[in-house]
Amino acid sequence: MAETATPTMETPALPSLEDLQHWTWVLGRAQQLMLEHGMDVVEHVPAAPPFGAMLDPTAAMRATAGFWADTMQLWQRFVDPAHAAPFEETPEQARDKRFKAPQWREQPLFDFIRQSYFVIADHMLKGVDALEGVDPRQKEQIRFATQGVIDAISPTNFPATNPVVLERIIETKGESLIKGLQHMLADMQKGQMTQTAEGAFELGRNLAMTPGKVVKRTPLYELIQYAPATESVYKTPLVIFPPWINRFYILDLTPEKSFIRWAVAQGMTVFVVSWKSADASMKDVVWDDYVERGQIDAIDTVRELLDVESVHAIGYCVAGTTLAATLAVLAAGGQADRVKSATFFTAQVDFSEAGDLRVFIDDDQLAMIRSLGAEGFLDGRYMAATFNLLRGRDLIWNYVTQNYLMGQDYAPFDLLHWNSDVTNLPSAWHLSYLTDLYRDNKLIVPGALAIGGTPIDLTKVATPVYIQAGREDHIAPPNSVWKITHYFQGPLKFVLAGSGHIAGVVNPPASGKYQYWTNGEKVGTLAEFIAGATETKGSWWPDWAAWIDSIDAEKVDAKDARVPGKGRLKPIADAPGTYVTTR
Template identity: 45%
Template sequence: MAATETVAERPDYDPVALAESLASAADKSAKVLGDFIARQAAAGKSMVTDEFGLTQAFLELAAKMLSNPYRLAETQMNLWWEYSALWQSSMLKLMGQSTTPVVEPAKSDKRFRHEDWEEHFLFDYVKQSYLIAARWLHNTVANVEGLDEHTRRKVDFFTRQYIDALAPSNFALTNPEVFRETIASGGQNLVKGLNNLLDDIERGNGQLKISMTDSKAFELGVNIATTPGHVVFQNDLMQLIQYEPATAKVAKRPLLIMPPWINKYYILDLREKNSLIKWCVAQGLTVFVISWVNPDERHAAKDFVDYMLEGPLAALDAIEKVTGEKDANVLGYCLGGTLLAAALGHLAAKKDKRIVSASFMTSLIDFTGAGELEVFIDEEQVSSLERKMSERGYLEGSHMANTFNMLRSNDLIWSFVINNYLMGRDPFPFDLLHWNQDSTRMPAKMHS
């Protein structure tokens, strides 16, 4: 009776329809791959590159590891002992005895929250086996002596990328939630996921551009960036937006907001409930915001000085013409704050006191300690970037976006791989991720 009920609970699915879906996906795969290869060949590009300089870094790592075989042997023994403990613990659990895990994921680790990771013997074993190997690999690399600091940081960072990529949660057969969905849907989740993958490759012109949100759910001026305003000035690098007043009286001194040029301005005006711009207007402020151009080959020679002169300084001139006010309060966000700091120095040297107050939000001024971003900064990588930018006169926005996504790969890469490609689901509409995906290009001279 139990066996009959189990079969009855399984949903019906059409194997012919499944085969047709797979065939359609295969045809689409061939087309996308063919287009990609054709574009690469037309551009004279090799599909094998090492723009991060990893080959040399890991060769140095291997040499240092082999120079101390005793420590390498010690780490191997520690790994063996941990796996022995896991095997013993797993056998006891299989026999119904309560056991203490050999290793547990961090409480902040979202990858192993499904109950099967703990309750099901096999998935618990896979999880712990991965965590043991991940800890061993990370510690082995981190404890190698003799590497210079930059190489150490680079191999540590990309080792973590490798570890994150190989998590069992990223594979259909070793992720219990995906495994259950595959059985329940008769594999339709994987077919839908394959089509999602192909759509993202096609959307990225042959490069994988992972969908983080439903891009069709938001439209500028309709349900995102809706605070009323109009362009009052523009030049080669920016448009200056003045927002309509929302109060009977407004402050005499205007507020100029400078967002970063590596993203779009509407991060500060997503929706009504989380719009800083709308809030400022509601307080009676006269608000101006710089909306930077998305540069192309015409802007290749624009540098940091141009951005300062044609950005905040040009905006201050335009604001004075519009309002009659010479003074202004200025707020800089992210790199907009970095540019604001430079503009303050420039104006101070000229004894120009138009900026009465300056506010900074998440702005880096001293770049001597740039954190994990330093992994991407060395002569080899800068030279590679300059060669790439010289081809078109700008750096594609996706390049910078991918770099920032790697800093939080589990949240900004692998969680979407699981949701979109393994579970076969559409991404959830999220205003912040819509903005995050709306990346901008950067002029070659500005970014070299």
């Protein structure tokens, strides 16, 4: 009878002398670069206050000693793992999707590379946090830049240090590298990183499919009216103002994700403004135009078309900031009743805690934007790259690894198709937006800004408002959105939604994802709101619909002007219109 082989546990191979020499050099070179950089800072920073505290050699010595202590523990784990303390990952490191493949922990060499990366990254950030005597905003910029470098040097971004990439190269006999190179060269040619499969989505075919008509077109926007889906509709119509930084169909993605389609199904007469992507003809467009010729004009158009006194208005992101100014202008002119309620999706009015985007607002960046917008508009690819940088790990390096190094095909994803569908911005307005709001925070100062000669005072706004913020929003952080409650005087409802700037808004009830928090008590801070909040699973959309119903529940028959083209404004084009397709 044949003997049956007994399975044995394979003993991990010890690192060769060459491996030890190489990784000793890598870590030593990393330490050398960090020290050289520190000396360069010392040489070029003025010795006068407030920089003197930065040059404290005690702090530098502590940082160096800490780095070497962690490095020695790292080596002990690599050379003699049986007698070394285990590597203690932070919760963030444990969740890091870049290292989810088992090879990063099961293969000693790549486990060592992973741990080395975390140690170096941790000490780079500690070095920034230890800087003293630095302006907080400058320190924020340094930390953001350092994090960008850390993300860029991740071993997952290089074929030689990524075991999954190496296995893919062997498996495909090098074809994956050729395909990845083709992807990279194609992106370089078009000047924009691809994030989703080309041709997978088309407006009107599987995106922006809610039936409707363009009923008005101006040099600034198209007004889309959507067909009713119920026999009766709310008397007060809904006008949605999306940000002109992006295409409006973020709120009308695939039918199952469409906020517009869902709102129509709730019995609302829905209008959406589709902004024109800027060109040279818009070189003189400023904020006044988006308020007066944009939002106020659209509000009055809908009021006249349906013969109603007021509308419900939604402003998303920068369009929400603008809606706040619109409400202030209407209040100053005794016309506040034109807007029955206002809803703000992840919008800011006080930019003192405006998040990571503030790191791009300094004199050098503003000068660069001024030069890029010399023709009167800013190419949308610049803003797309800026927003991608805010989440570089997910929106840049993930695609470098998957599509350039691994040579994988792009997956179809409607949200990323929208994210890549860039719009151009009027350069004069964009510069004043960054300067007056992000840099100088003038909107919250009564009278510091004016629209058409009317001073803006947010404290005069008494319109009922619904404020939605995303718990993980990095563009409009919840603390920043919360500050709206410090200025408006009318009845307020604040809702904190799970997820971020996009997924926190585009969260249909049918998906059953995330959650939201509400708190009926009057509180002064977001922390107090959260401490006493009630969590509800799923989408906040039904809560918003109930709030709209509580403002005005009156309904009318869905006929005549409630049907696109049946009123005084005749159809110009089918939804989603033409402005949304022009670059």
